[in-house]
Amino acid sequence: METPLAKQKLEIPVKVGDDVELDIESLASSGDGVSHHSGYTLFVPHALPEDRVRARITKTTKRFGVTRVVERLHSTPDRVEAPCAVFPECGGCKIQDWSYTRQMAFKVQLVQDALAHIGKVDVAVPIESIPADEPLHYRNKASYAIEKRGKKPSIGFYRQGTHHVVDHAECHTLMKPITSIKEWLRVLIELHGLSIYNERRHAGxxxxxxxxxxxxxxxxxxxxxxxxxxxxxxxxxxxxxxSTLKRFRIQGVVHNINNSKTNVILGTENRTLWGQDFFREKLGDLEFHLSLPSFFQINPYQSVKLYGLVQSWVQSRDGAVLDAYCGNGGISLWLAKAGCEVIGIDSSASNIRDAEQSAQLNGLTTCRFVQQSLEHALKNADHLAAVKTIVLDPPRKGCSPEVVEGILNLQPERIVYVSCNPATLARDLALLEGYAVRAIKVVDMFPQTQHVETAVLLERE
Structure with missing residues (x-):
């Protein structure tokens, strides 16, 4: 009787501490460079396609390894000077040193690869791109962490994968007034010696x-x-x-209390210290009532393009529109302004309150908002009988199986899927059987980063 062959041990061609020379072949969805050494996949942070680097192995697994760049031996001609003083330490803008043309091509390629390899979706239409007119200073919100380092507070964002705050004087993706307000607060915090929270000791x-x-x-x-x-x-x-608040056009100062052991910035309790607990945003002809925690697209310039695109796909069609995961009602109100009948659904009470107040602010009566989970709303869908179009704008995890099942049961004539994650977009498109992709566009909401926003029009076959 023959004895079974022993399972062959996988030979990893490198070990931690080794230095290797690598040609960067592509960029992963994480924004890290990808290379191969003796057939073994290596991820190379802070490297771009067409770079050649000497890299040190920092981690190995059966499927891949991770490195850090020791020396750049050759630089891609598409590399540009990053304006940020803490790039790449911060990690928030991984591709800030890549030409904007290449950034856009990379994002389109990410969507193409996800559709082909994750969803195995055959798309008969080209993937088009809508680049940003303002690739810097576009973000309208900053959530800063504070950490004490020596005698002074560090104010900035967490370095990727850590709870270490990278202090900076200016972030080049933020609107400039935000930086000015943050630096004014830094002076006040130092002047009055406020106690800085220590995450490890849960004190401060x-x-x-x-x-x-x-x-x-x-x-x-x-x-x-x-x-x-x-x-x-x-x-x-x-x-x-x-006088200072007027100079910065600050409408309100809110005290948010977060006593939980977490690195999530906001807690659930808010107290107004001065003024009001909201401010007004405007997109196109629409005004929005926004509170501190309410969701809103962080790039207003590209939001106008995105909302206009959704409107062009929906406006001339019959039936009501269901705006699923409606947030504070941005798309709902935009479509209502264009004459559509809209039902917005979101599980967040603060989002729904903001959406209702914004509807009143704009005198819009053809949209109504429901605070409910989408799973529950689709399971008890009698009130959605008039819906012919569904606009989906889910979180990064995409749609739950219950949501996909509910959509298929409702059988809308068309679906507009707005996604911030190509992987879950591809997965969900594959599950929406009976619907064909009629248009797909990459709207660059997050220049200088690896993040991708995609809008897809699907119609029932």
């Missing part, structure tokens, strides 16, 4: 700042995130000095 007072700003109205809203407690009176006096 101030743990974060949130600044929201509108490019069109000029209004801003400020949030200070702390553990339980009150601000010193002298700090509050300087914070709420009316």
């Amino acid at each position: 007072f101030i743990r974060g700042l949130v600044v929201r700003q509108s490019a069109t109205t000029g209004e801003a809203l400020l949030g200070l995130v702390t553990t339980n407690g009150d601000f010193p009176q002298k700090f509050l006096a300087d914070l709420t000095h009316e």
Whole structure:
């Protein structure tokens, strides 16, 4: 009787600490360079396609390894000078040193690859791109973490994969007034010696700042995130000095309390310290009522293009529109303004309150909003009988199986799927059987980053 062959041990051609020379072949969806050494896949952060680098192995697994660049031996001709002083340490804008033309081509390729390899979806139409006119200073919201380093606070964003705050004077993706407000607060926090939260010890007072700003109205809203407690009176006096607040166009100062052991910035309790707890944003002819926690697209310039695209796909069609995962009602209100009858559904109470107030602010009566999970709404869908179009704008995890099943049962004539994750988009398109892709466009909402926003029009076959 023959003995079974022993299972062959996989030979990994490198070990941690080895230096190897690598040609960067492509960019992964994570924004890291991809190379191969003796057939073994290696990820190379801070490297671009057409680079040649000497890299040190920092991690190995059975399927891939991770490296760090020791020396760049040859640089791609598409590399540009990154404007940010803390690039690439911060990690928020992984491809800031790549030409914008190549950034857009990369994002289209990511969608193509996801459709082909994850969803195995055969798309008969070309993937078009809508690049940003403003590839810098476009973000209208910053959520800053604060960490004490020495005697001074570090204010910035967490380095990728860590809880270490990368301090910076300016982020080049943020609108400039946001940076000015943050630096003014830095001076106040240092001047009054506010206790800085220590995540490891779960001790200290101030743990974060949130600044929201509108490019069109000029209004801003400020949030200070702390553990339980009150601000010193002298700090509050300087914070709420009316001439300074007017200079920054701040409409309200909100005290957000987050006493949980987490690196999530915002807690659930809000107290208004000065002014009002909202500000006004404007897109096109629409005004929006936005509170501190409410969701809104972070790129208003590209949002106008995205909403206009959705309108062009929906406006001339009959029947009502269901805006699923409607957030604060951005797409709902845009379509209602264009004459559509819209039902917006979202599970967040604060989002729905903002959406209803924005509808009143704009005098729109053809949209209504429901606070409910989409799974429940689609399972009990009698009130959706008039719906002929569904607009889906889910979180990164995409649609749950219950949502996909509910959509297929409702049988809308068309679906507009707005996605921030090509992988889950491809997965969900494959599950939406009986629908064909009629148009697909990559709208660059996040220049300088690897993140991708895609809009897809599907029609029932």
